[in-house]
Amino acid sequence: MSGGNGTGRAGFSLDPLRDRWAAxxxxxxxxxxxxxxxxxxxxxxxxxxxxxxxxxxDWPTMLSDEIGIYVxxxxxxxxxxxxxxxxxxxxxxxxxxxxxxxxxxxTKYHWSxxxxxxxxxxxxxxxxxxxxxxxxxxRGDYLAIVTLGFGEIVxxxxxxxxxxxxxxxxxxxxxxxxxxxxxxxxxxxxxxxYGLLDSRPYYxxxxxxxxxxxxxxxxxxxxxVGRAWASIREDEDAAELMGVPTxxxxxxxxxxxxxxxxxxxxxxxxxxxxxxxxxFQFMVSALILAAVVLGGSGNIPGVVLGAFVxxxxxxRFRFLADYRMLIFGLALVVMMIFRPEGLWPSRQRKAxxxxxxxxxxxxxxxxxxxxxxTK
Amino acid sequence: xxxxxxxxxxxxxxxxGLSLGAVYALVALGYTMVYGVLRLxxxxxxxxxxxxxxxxxxxxxTMGVSNLGGFALVGAILLSAVVAGAVSGGGAVVLELLAxxxxxxxGASRLAALISAIGASIVIEQLFATIVVPRVFDLPxxxxxxxxxxxxxxxxxxxxxxxxKISNDRVIIFVGAILIMVALDQxxxxxxxxxxxRATAQDPESAxxxxxxxxxxxxxxxxxxxxxxxxxxxxxxxxxxxxxYFAGFLLxxxxxxxxxxxxxxxxxxxxxxxxxxxxxxxxxxxLFGSQWKDVVAFSVLILVLMFRPTGILGESLQQARA
Numbered sequence: 001m002s003g004g005n006g007t008g009r010a011g012f013s014l015d016p017l018r019d020r021w022a023a024x025x026x027x028x029x030x031x032x033x034x035x036x037x038x039x040x041x042x043x044x045x046x047x048x049x050x051x052x053x054x055x056x057x058d059w060p061t062m063l064s065d066e067i068g069i070y071v072x073x074x075x076x077x078x079x080x081x082x083x084x085x086x087x088x089x090x091x092x093x094x095x096x097x098x099x100x101x102x103x104x105x106x107t108k109y110h111w112s113x114x115x116x117x118x119x120x121x122x123x124x125x126x127x128x129x130x131x132x133x134x135x136x137x138x139r140g141d142y143l144a145i146v147t148l149g150f151g152e153i154v155x156x157x158x159x160x161x162x163x164x165x166x167x168x169x170x171x172x173x174x175x176x177x178x179x180x181x182x183x184x185x186x187x188x189x190x191x192x193x194y195g196l197l198d199s200r201p202y203y204x205x206x207x208x209x210x211x212x213x214x215x216x217x218x219x220x221x222x223x224x225v226g227r228a229w230a231s232i233r234e235d236e237d238a239a240e241l242m243g244v245p246t247x248x249x250x251x252x253x254x255x256x257x258x259x260x261x262x263x264x265x266x267x268x269x270x271x272x273x274x275x276x277x278x279x280f281q282f283m284v285s286a287l288i289l290a291a292v293v294l295g296g297s298g299n300i301p302g303v304v305l306g307a308f309v310x311x312x313x314x315x316r317f318r319f320l321a322d323y324r325m326l327i328f329g330l331a332l333v334v335m336m337i338f339r340p341e342g343l344w345p346s347r348q349r350k351a352x353x354x355x356x357x358x359x360x361x362x363x364x365x366x367x368x369x370x371x372x373x374t375k
Numbered sequence: 376x377x378x379x380x381x382x383x384x385x386x387x388x389x390x391x392g393l394s395l396g397a398v399y400a401l402v403a404l405g406y407t408m409v410y411g412v413l414r415l416x417x418x419x420x421x422x423x424x425x426x427x428x429x430x431x432x433x434x435x436x437t438m439g440v441s442n443l444g445g446f447a448l449v450g451a452i453l454l455s456a457v458v459a460g461a462v463s464g465g466g467a468v469v470l471e472l473l474a475x476x477x478x479x480x481x482g483a484s485r486l487a488a489l490i491s492a493i494g495a496s497i498v499i500e501q502l503f504a505t506i507v508v509p510r511v512f513d514l515p516x517x518x519x520x521x522x523x524x525x526x527x528x529x530x531x532x533x534x535x536x537x538x539x540k541i542s543n544d545r546v547i548i549f550v551g552a553i554l555i556m557v558a559l560d561q562x563x564x565x566x567x568x569x570x571x572x573r574a575t576a577q578d579p580e581s582a583x584x585x586x587x588x589x590x591x592x593x594x595x596x597x598x599x600x601x602x603x604x605x606x607x608x609x610x611x612x613x614x615x616x617x618x619x620y621f622a623g624f625l626l627x628x629x630x631x632x633x634x635x636x637x638x639x640x641x642x643x644x645x646x647x648x649x650x651x652x653x654x655x656x657x658x659x660x661x662l663f664g665s666q667w668k669d670v671v672a673f674s675v676l677i678l679v680l681m682f683r684p685t686g687i688l689g690e691s692l693q694q695a696r697a
Contacts, residue, residue: 087486134681141416142680145635148628149673156670282628286493293490326501332494333474340483 018347040207044200054318060199064271066311068206069264074291074307075213075300076260081289082298083221084253085233086136087144090151091288093131094124094258096280098265100158103170103275113176117266124262125255127154132254136247139236151285159277169276173269176205194270202271209267213260214300220256229253233298287311294335296342305344381662386539388657394545394614396653397552401607402630403637403645404559405467405600411576411640412596414485415475418492421627422499423467423601427608428618429503430462431455433511435525435612444529444543451527452547452613459612460605467601468594470495476593503620526616548610555606556646559599563642568595576640625669629656632676638686647687652676 021029042048049059073095080088101120105111111119135146159167179192194201220226228249231239240246269275287310295306314328335343381388402424409417434455443451474495478488534541563569571592574582583589611626612618629652637648652672659671679687 081486087489135677138680138684141410141414141639142635142684142686144416145631146677146680149632149676152628153670153673156667160666160670282624290490290493293486297486322505323501325497326505329494329497329501333491333498336483336487336491336494337474337477337481340478340481340487342487 014344015347037207037211040210041204044203052312052316054316057315057318058199060203062312062315064199064203064206065268066315067308068203068210069268070288070291070307070311071304072206072210072213072264072267073261073288074295074303075210075217076257076264077288078257078292078298078300078303079217079220079260080253080257081292082303083217083226083233084229084250086250086253087140088147088254088257089144089282089285089289090131090147090149090154091257091261092280092282092285093147093151093154094127094261095265095268095284096151096154096158096277097124097127097258098262099269099275099279100164100170100265101262102266102269103173104164106173106270107170113174113266113270117263120262120266121259124265125259127262128254128256128258129251132251136250136254148282148285151280151282155277155280158280167277169274169279170269171274173273173275175273176270196273199271202267206267209263210304213263214304217256217260218300225249225252290332294332294342296345299342299344299346302342302344302346306342309343376662377664378662381658384661388661389654390539390541390545392654392657393650394548394653395657396633396650397549398607398611398614398649399626399630399633399653400646400649401552401555401603401610402626403634403649404556404603404642406631407634407637407639407642407645408572408596408600410634412572412579412593413475413479413488415488416492416631417475417600418489418627419470419474419495419499420467420600420604421623421630422496423463423470423623424604424608424611424626424630425503425618425620425623426466426499427459427463427605428612428622429507429511430459430605431609431612432525432618434458434609435527436512438527440527442529443527444531448528448543448613449547452551452609455612456551456606456609459609460602463605463608464598464601466499467597467604470499471593471597476590479593500620500623508620528613528616544613548614551610552607555603559603560642562599568592572596629672632672636676636679636686638688641686641688644686644688651687 024032044060044063046059053059053062073091076094077088077091080086080091098120101123102113102116105116105119106113131147131150135143135150138146158164158169164170175196176194178190178194181190181193183190189200190198191201191204194205221229228239228244228246231242231244232246232249236246268279272279288307291307291310292303293306294310295304296302313331314324317324317327320327402420405420405423406417409415409420435451438451438454440447440451474491475488478491528544530542530544532540533543533546563572568591571582571587572595574585574587575589575592579589582592630649633648633652634645635648636652637644637646652675655675656668656672659675660668663671683689
């Protein structure tokens with residue numbers, strides 16, 4: 001898998017930065033990682049919030065309820081879409097499985113948050129396997145519509161089952177137990193005390209999940225599994241012929257992506273203390289997919305950026321009131337037209353892009369051929 | 376499981392399923408043709424349908440008619456179908472020009488086009504929710520459903536065979552949908568432009584080398600798909616008499632499901648898939664209760680694809696001699 005040169009495309013490029021990063025010594029990278037984590041932990045401060053959040057909105061709540069969750073989900077979906085190249089339009093189903101698992105086990109069986117967290121991740125991964133096992137033999141857009149259908153099946157089932165109160169959903173999901181009452185000296189923050197009033201502990205919890213997920217996914221990407229995914233994404237038939245057990249690796253991608261989505265659902269349910277089927281509409285799947293593609297499918301920093309931008313924009317511009325979603329939709333179209341490869345694509349993807357072959361087949365055929373021939 | 380209901384309701388639910396399936400099939404045609412030519416899931420097609428329902432409602436409102444039956448009803452539905460077809464067809468062409476053509480010219484990935492489609496879908500919905508509906512229909516700027524806004528159909532049983540009663544609107548919908556599909560089939564098979572569409576679906580590069588004007592073919596595909604969606608919207612409006620800015624969403628998913636069920640890219644597959652989905656859904660709702668009908672529809676899709684991974688009739692616009 002040589003990267004090749006991402007050449008030829010006009011506009012803003014991150015390549016010089018990338019070269020320096022590739023040449024940087026190990027300790028320098030660690031410094032950058034630590035700075036990034038420190039930055040993430042300082043993000044909820046008031047100084048940043050006064051610019052990032054509209055005046056009537058609590059910035060830490062925006063960070064934990066919208067941005068943090070979307071970033072985590074986008075990292076999970078990126079495993080499926082960006083790395084393995086499988087189009088999943090029903091990712092919200094796994095998020096819902098996570099949320100409903102904690103809702104049921106915490107309210108009916110009084111399990112603690114940490115116990116349900118493990119269970120939810122297992123259940124979500126199992127849901128991924130259950131969906132994947134019969135459907136992963138399907139190609140491309142058939143898989144897309146099946147996953148979309150699965151998302152709707154999960155939502156409608158939750159809506160129709162009295163066991164989980166149908167459309168009213170489950171209330172009274174407990175907050176996670178506080179780990180300690182310890183207060184950061186100088187600041188009035190108790191980072192491990194989860195309650196109704198302060199959103200920051202949840203944000204820190206999400207940052208912890210996000211960091212774990214990134215490390216996990218990044219390690220996978222550089223392993224045999226990651227190379228298998230790349231080969232499946234590029235050409236599934238060739239991969240199969242070369243002896244890559246494609247079905248097994250596709251199933252693994254589904255399960256891992258689903259597990260990350262499930263962990264997002266757990267935090268969401270515990271933070272909100274109540275969930276209902278309307279939290280898991282198709283639009284959530286569409287927005288997470290948009291975050292992955294807009295950021296730069298397959299590139300984790302890009303995906304994080306994309307999720308941040310897409311979850312932040314509609315909240316920041318709440319003052320546009322009724323026209324908010326209209327402008328959001330326009331922004332999606334315009335951003336795709338001007339940067340179809342994403343805001344921050346991986347270099348390898350950019351090279352593929354320049355060759356006119358997107359990872360998932362190509363729309364270029366007619367248009368590109370037409371422009372070349374009719375010149 | 377309500378087997379007795381199912382037996383009792385067998386004929387009415389079959390007929391409901393057929394008429395709803397015919398609407399699914401018409402909308403599915405738009406998905407399937409665009410997919411055949413561009414390999415793109417045109418998510419905004421559902422909203423092109425929604426625009427059509429509002430155009431049909433506007434026609435009925437402007438005509439100021441009510442309680443129509445017989446040939447007057449046929450005429451009114453025909454007129455609303457023409458208006459809705461024109462509006463939706465125009466809308467689809469504009470959609471392609473603004474949201475997809477720039478991406479196509481840059482050779483963007485299909486994933487990028489899909490996101491652009493989702494964005495365009497949000498734009499059309501919000502445009503209607505915030506601007507068009509409040510201004511054109513003097514309705515409050517509310518986000519809820521505008522149920523049964525303008526009635527015009529007087530429903531009577533046109534065919535009465537004892538247990539089988541078929542109302543006039545269902546007959547018009549079914550016959551109308553079949554006629555439109557026959558016309559489309561002829562267009563794709565007999566005309567020059569139709570041959571261009573089939574050629575592009577088969578092999579875009581060779582089609583260009585053989586002198587097919589690809590941009591014209593794409594525009595024609597979107598136009599035809601839009602007109603079908605508009606006609607479907609007029610029939611849908613005659614059946615349910617409601618329009619809502621979000622109405623396209625579920626119907627769009629169902630229609631796309633129908634297209635995949637029949638074999639995407641295959642025009643006759645869209646017909647078979649649409650009717651099959653409509654009937655299954657109708658049976659499902661009398662067997663398990665109407666709240667489970669969507670679950671039944673998507674489960675059928677998953678089951679069918681497990682055994683026939685490219686749909687009932689298989690894929691591709693060209694092979695089935697579309």
